[in-house]
Amino acid sequence: MHAGCTSDRYIAQPSSNFNLNFNMSYNNKSTLSLEDCPPLTFDHSEQNLNGLLHHLKACKIESTTDVTECVSKASTKHSSCLPHERPTAVLYPRSTEQVSTIAKACHERSIAITTFAGGTSLGGALRSTRGGVCIDFKHMDQLLDVHEDDLDVVVQPNMGWVELNQVLEPRGLFFPPDPAPGAKLGGMVAMSCSGTNAYRYGTMKDWVISLTLVLADGTIIKTRNRPRKSSAGYDLTHLIIGSEGTLALVTEAVLKVTILPKNLHVGMASFPSLQAGVNVAVAVLKSGHLLEAIELADAECVLVIQRSGLAEEAVDAAPTLFLKFAGPQKTVDEQIQIVRSLASHHGAEKVEITSEKSRITSIWGVRKCLAHALVAVKRDPTDLFLHTDAAVPISKMADLVEKSNQLVRGNPKSKAWFCASVGHVGDGNVHTAIVCPAHARHDAEELLAKVHGLALDLDGTITGEHGVGMELRDLLADEVGEEGVNLMRKINLLSIREGS
Template sequence: MSTHLTSTLPLSEVPPLTYNHTPSNVSSLIQHLPTIPSTSSPSICASKSHTAHSPAGPTQLPLAVFYPQSTADVSSILEACHARNIAVTSFGGGTSLGGALAATRGGVCVDFRDLGRVLEVHEQDQDVRVQPNVGWVELNEFLEPRGFWFPVDPAKGARVGGMIAMGCSGTNAYRYGTIKSHILSLTLVLADGTIVKTRNRPRKSSAGYDLTNLVVGSEGTLALVTEAILKITPLPSNLHVGIATFETMQKGVDVAVGVLRSGLLVEALELADAHCMRAINHSKLASGHFEAQPTLFVKFAGSVQNVREQIDFVTQLCNEHGALGMEFTNEKGRMDVIWGARKCLGNALVSMKKKDDDLFLSTDAAVPVSKLAQLVSESEEIVKEGAAGRDWFCASVGHVGDGNVHTAIVCPQAAKAEAENLLAKIQRLALVLEGTITGEHGIGLKLRDLLNEEVGTGGVDAMRRIKFALDPRGILNPDKVVRLEADF
């Protein structure tokens, strides 16, 4: 290792990693923490690392799972793991992608199952203090009678801690922003057990380094979140939902771009291709049946006049671009059916597996909105050419309001390398278009090398330096975001 101090940490200068996952060391850890519930059940350990969305290899499983009851418990676990050189992964809703949950080195898992309470609501200040295993769906059920909601809406089972770790967003991001826009403060436990509160509850602060947003999107590699103070907002009024079908994806994109350029701020703007709609019908996860055509989903809210003007404008655009059908409604049951179809899409795509061991692979590219049409059209061509003649299921869906497009492939295990190479072409296309390889799903294991192409070697080496500054033994979710060893 180089003896001189530098601002970055190249992979060649990473200090030797000395994990100790011998049965006696892990057993000693469990005995050292007798008051914290834990298990070494092989089936439970496997379930914390291997999910339908984020499969892990047969050796990428934790050796034990801990269930902390408090921030102090998390601190005790990490302090003991730091002292014993035991790697730590964490688990919440289990919905993350890209191998983010895989216990690549074994070690132990911290499952936040028992830290799922809403602790405080400050209605006048419009914020709420929660533990990490509170789900956004459940949080909104809690807030609705009070006239508030938390707008960030990723996969249905997602929990706040994982949402923060992955820097998530969802269908409401166009109007309300990503989760970064909704965090006031975090309580963190660092790798050695140190407890840190990043700031207090004001809406603005310039006090020191922004530790809050340093941790957002760090995928559990820098710290574990044990509490979060989140911004909430009044429930939208006069909510309407719209759906329109088109002959081609391009026509749907043209309508979306027309809405964006108009300056009208609708609540959400989503576009799914015909294959997505077939997957929704096949999965039976939605309450209704939908035409297998490229479909634009739109959400509106505000005054009666504003919503009417928005719907009239979108209707005009859809007609100009040859919409095959349109529907706009404020009837709650029908709105739940329409928007429920969009929200079930992730699981619907997974349902297209023909065999249990088939793979679900996807991109998460995002580009400036002015490049959106090019990303969609060229991605379609890449998939059409690359998947021709293969027994794959391919589909695309976009948070077109903020330029984020997902291309999904369901394919046999044997086609993994070919499918990943195809998706990498789409991600590199996003970079050519001045975009990013991941808008909301994170780097995980799969995108580490593409991250070098996005931010450069210097950027990745700077991230690695930050990683080891906060986690000098590399125990927190090792191998995610940046490589710690060249061949691992």
């Protein structure tokens, strides 16, 4: 995932560096329509870019113009780009001060900036649609401080959540947001991601205390200090979380951590139909018991996991619920009993619940490897991995799963593609995934747009955790309205104007 300024995103404007000519009519508006936007004036000439790189070399900032390296920062196995949607150079800062130096120089030279960290972002969020340069945070991957008594940590943007939890575990602590393995904390802030633990612990925005930021002109700010609450001015921290890099570059974060769950149990249950698994999940939610996690994968998901060889566990190719339990023994025992009873009532074919550490790792590893397994199903390197990220209120989750499945399975063209569904059913977030040949992109995207439209009809959202990126940009107005997008655009342009 990326972790900072991008060149072009859902608000249809560059976030970084260009000259603006504002008039009084612009200044008097609370929102900004696309028609009223000032023209872009990037200068990506060879002379200007070479001048930038020469200046940064004098500042001891590493860079490369290697084409393969540049392409890899805009196109990954998770999200592809067009040939021209790549940076001309990649920069490798080692500190907030070096990031500031880069941003200031790019601002003065009208050069666009994109960023890169883990590269797990979906939906075209890494595309360098305006060219320019990419900041790769690979050297900024440190855990800077752990405050055990305060239950917080200070990290750089390229530290991964998996690596953070490896450090925290011996201390009896953990950081709950858990997107795909390989995701980095800066990108997780940028996309406001979540993962399988969101049902119990909330999303990324619930675990960020403060951020250190570099603005478009190189200005460095810190949004807050470390207390758990503050009423000091605008909530700049949460303005940045989920802004997908359009407002600032995140160079440091203070994150909450919590106590490692005690008495952890993990279970999986397979069912004769996807709907049976949904029914059990809904019944658990209505029972009033708060489990650690409730995940549902359809038979196609489980089948592709088997074929990928990424999981240690051999699982039957059937719709499968994955569940986590933790807490006092009495509470866990009661939750397990309820789940077993509900699973049996809905015709579960197999149920296993265990507290054995090796089995926990093995079973939950099946669920966590799914994203990589779906990408691995490509028959050709040019095949596309497309997906939905729809989320709806819990009461409408069953409708979303059932009707999404009907839309995809009922489309004649989808029979030639690989299609699967997986859901964070505990919080109503369901992903419909399609792997198809590149020539089928239009048809596949048209079908997935209908699934997103279904979510909006159910009072839901087009993206629960992956972000808007480029793929969902044109659908954003369907959710927040044209004026909502215009307000986002105004905020974005103001963040650039004030530093120009």
